[in-house]
Amino acid sequence: MKRVGLFLLPLGLFLFIVVFLLQGLFSDPREIESSLLEQPVPEFRLPDVMDASIEYGPEVFEGELTLLNVWGTWCVTCAIELPFLTELRQQGVRIVGLYYEQNMDPDFGGKSLPQIRADIDRTLSQLGNPYVFNIFDESRDTSMDFGVTGAPETFLIDRQGKVRLHHVGDLNERVWQAKFLPLYQELSQ
């Protein structure tokens, strides 16, 4: 009978693999946990997208529960989530924009700053403006420090300036209810 045990080994190995394959079917392999979770936001000094004389740093997150939303006017999905974000703002959620410009490639030049500002004005007046202000990440270096892979992405940052939640893709009613709201309510108390 000892020999049978050995011959059962392949079956055991196979069933072990199946368990994980089954679990894998119900999770998205492209969803990657941010390494910033539970960490304070990285250091940065960046200007306001509309007014270069105003500068922001990590202190803008202190004392207030904030959603940091990475977006750009060129990004199609961002345009889809703007109305919902505006709705959130009306409910009293503080949303700060991190403006992530695609065309400002340091190598190639691209859109000029006045053009970008005009684009932002037009987009926000059409689709709603959820932002308290927009931080302008021209070189995308700060985005890299945040581990941003594209737009749109959203971070929930607590009153101590720590990242508590990270979402890649558009923020809609469903995602808000399921992923953000429980933690948001807990933190806002």
Add this chain to the structure above:
Amino acid sequence: MLAELGHFSLVLALLMAILLAIYPMWGAQRGQVLMMQTAKPLTVGLFLFTLFAYLCLTQSFLDNDFSIAYVAHNSNSLLPWYYQITAVWGGHEGSFLLWVLIFAAWAVAVAMFSGGIPQDILARVLAIMGMVGVGFYLYILLASNPFERLLPFYPVDGRDLNPLLQDFGMIIHPPLLYMGYVGFAVVFAFAIAALVAGRLDSTWARWSRPWTLAAWVFLTLGIALGSWWAYKELGWGGWWFWDPVENASFMPWLVGTALLHSLAVTEKRKAFKSWTVLLAIAAFSLSLLGTFLVRSGVLVSVHSFASDPTRGLFILGLLVLVIGASLLLYALRAPQLRSVGRHELLSRETMLIGNNILLCSATLVVLMGTLLPLVHKELGLGSISIGAPFFDEMFVYLIVPFVLLMVMGPLSRWKNQPVAALRNQMLAGLGLSVVAVVLLNMGRDGLSYMAVLGMALSVWIAIATVQEIRQRLSASKQGLAGLTSLTPSHWGMVMGHLGFAAMIMGIAMVTSYSVERDVRMTPGDSIELQGYEFRFLGVEALQGPNYSGHVAKLDVYEDGRKVSHLEAQKRFYTVQRNIMTEAAVDPGFTRDLYVALGEQLNNGDWALRVYVKPYIRWIWGGAALMAIGGLLSMSDKRYRMAKLAKVREHKVSAAGEAA
């Protein structure tokens, strides 16, 4: 109308599969000839109904019938007709239809070309094909029907075929690969039939071997072609990425290679039976696992089809049934198998065991590397990536002992090999290969250890192969005339091993000595790389049937002499709004010149990627040699059926004893 006919035909094929799964097996267990005889006509029916369904779908593509969802998603009226035919397997549903068509074709081949096999065994083999088939056909009808209609609202024109797939390499890559995957179903069916019948003997190995070879040849070609296609079409100049989907095709290949070798032992020496049968089950199981990985979306890959958890669940269920049941049967039956062949520690048997152990651990490396990111994440440990650095390192460790065994194996005799003779041969071979490597590397600066190691291993295999032939000739005492007395299957081994040597050479050279530059150029610029001067002539606009784009023209000079003209394209496919790089390649025996066109920069310059890749053709050439080796082995007389029948007669006693 065609779609409905096709659909109905598939239902009939399912019916055939169900009958095939029941009657012949029943007949074989009861010893009723009439029921066993139904196997052949049912198999033919299965094939014909599937073929008809397949043709219906193809005709729908040619008719631009966009009321069929699958056609609308994967074709377009502007698509050239030859791509409309190949677009049939461009998406999930159609490629699975091709899969079952090939499956049915293999079943028919077994029914037709197995005249020498006892009727009850053949009936069992086909019945097992039928059982597996029931699962496939149910899947295609219930979860992935290619004939589904988009009624009443259907699009005026289709969404077009994925531009990546609009290429010659892609036309034949999937069918070849499927031929390999599904071909292992035949080997699997033989193994299960033998387990069920309790007759696992060397005749079983002899029947299985040509089918294994056939599947293995197709898989080898399919993988090589995929690699060549990626090289040409993806514009990165790479030939292997350790992508989960590539790994999924590599695992059955590794196990299939192990199986080929262990079947040789089982056939000739009646040893390793339980091991060989496990490999036969594993080869097909890994093919199925690969199918699951590609089609379920559990892993992130460049190749995966759009995923759908219900489909994934269905295939997983199928996997559990087919693999689980066969491994259970194995666990119950295998312990009763006895191997009778005795052998000493130093013998060809031992070398082949070693070969099998290494090939299987290579499979485990690939399996772990492919699935562990999934396990890691499900355990809540976060996402990790396992790629080239890990696999490359592990394979370097594995290849050294593997080559050592590959050198020793053919030089060793069955049962018992005297130490001194083998040692002398090996020392001579090693000495010669070191000399050869020194000569080959003279005058090259910037030596890479890996390249030197790879070259030495490659040359050593080649020398050992020659030594083995010489040894055989001196044994036959006929001089060179003795060459003709070597069997085709022997030449198959020689070709296979030489092909492997060529492949190692290619891999070592490309990995270590490729050079590349990312450059910006204006027309009139030139760049010098490895003694080649690439002159950028300029970029012109390009207009294709369903795309537009740019083509960059370059002339390549060596020592002031023009050696090549290259045209690298960048295409924009209008319907799918997709940009595709079509690299320009000047192939050569010792080097490829490769140029890919990037984007245009603001000042009018163009970004270009220029590569010189030494010996890259040797990788695919090596694969082709291996495939030729496989074909030679298949052509061996001893697998011909008339002969088989004769062999069987005086084997009956042996078979009874082994069971």
Add this chain to the structure above:
Amino acid sequence: MIRLLWVMTLLLPLYASAFEEVYGFNNEQQRQLFKELTEELRCPKCQNQNIADSDALVAQDLKRKVYQLVLEGKDKTQVIDYMRVRYGDFVYYQPPINFATLFLWLVPVVFIIGSVGMVVWRRRNAATELDTALIAKAEKLLNNDKTQENNP
């Protein structure tokens, strides 16, 4: 951004060997390091591509950052750690070593040791298990089959 213009004098008069490398380097080691890093770092947004092969915006950003760091004289581990802090272990194609990933190396090694052990153990036991008469019978059968013996 520092750009290096590579101008070489060339004998051929018609085509000036003037081209600009997208990423130019001071020496061959840096070029090699950059190549290695961009091939071993994974694009976090793409399906399954390294940053050298990907045209995605984030891959280009990472490539540029790697370039900067290499020019600053950072070594391989420093650059990889820089990326890991931001994008996690996912960004590097060599998995970290921990309890779960240990099996990557352990399983193949255990398999090799185990199966070699099995082969030796069974060889030692098999001889006693079978009685000699059966072996003699088997050998006789095998000898009948000798015609094809030397073929693989």
